[in-house]
Amino acid sequence: MKIQVKLKDIIEEMEIQFEESSSLLNVKTGEIVLVSSEDLRAAEDEKPFDHLPEWQKENRMIAIDVVENYENYIELPTKYDINEYEIIEEFCFTVSDQRKQDTLLRAIEGKGAFRRFKDKIIDLEIEDQWYSYREECFKQIAIEWCQDNDINYIE
Numbered sequence: 242m243k244i245q246v247k248l249k250d251i252i253e254e255m256e257i258q259f260e261e262s263s264s265l266l267n268v269k270t271g272e273i274v275l276v277s278s279e280d281l282r283a284a285e286d287e288k289p290f291d292h293l294p295e296w297q298k299e300n301r302m303i304a305i306d307v308v309e310n311y312e313n314y315i316e317l318p319t320k321y322d323i324n325e326y327e328i329i330e331e332f333c334f335t336v337s338d339q340r341k342q343d344t345l346l347r348a349i350e351g352k353g354a355f356r357r358f359k360d361k362i363i364d365l366e367i368e369d370q371w372y373s374y375r376e377e378c379f380k381q382i383a384i385e386w387c388q389d390n391d392i393n394y395i396e
Contacts, residue, residue, distance in 0.1 A: 243393050268313055269313045284301060329349055
C-alpha cells in the first residue's frame with residue numbers, strides 16, 4: 242500500500258526552510274524529516290556521536306538513516322523550487338485596484354523588495370489577500386511535487 246501524505250505537512254515544511262538543511266519525505270513511512278548538512282556529513286563520515294546530547298543523537302540517527310537508505314527519501318521542494326519573488330510579482334497583477342497594483346509593483350523593484358512589499362501589503366490592507374494567494378501557490382507547488390514523485394496526498 243502506498244503512503245498518503247498530508248499536503249498541509251508538505252506546505253508547512255516548504256515554509257520553514259533553513260539554510261544548510263534539507264526537508265525529506267520518507268516514502269516508506271510518510272514521515273517528513275529535517276536534516277542538517279552537518280549531520281549528513283557526520284553520518285557519511287561515520288563520526289562517533291555517543292558524547293552528544295540526546296537531541297543531537299536523535300538528529301544524527303535520522304541522518305544515518307537518510308544516508309543508509311537514501312532511496313527511501315525524496316527532498317521536498319526547496320526555496321530554489323519556490324520562486325517567492327515570482328509569486329509576489331504575480332500577486333501584484335491580481336490586485337484589481339490600479340493604484341494599489343502600481344504601488345506594489347514599484348515596491349518590488351530593486352534591493353529590499355521583500356521588506357517593502359510586506360510593508361505595502363500592510364499599508365494597503367491587503368495582507369490577508371496576499372497570504373491566501375501565497376498559500377494557494379504553495380499548495381499548487383506541493384501538489385505538482387507529489388504528482389511528479391508519484392506520492393498520494395490528502396488535503
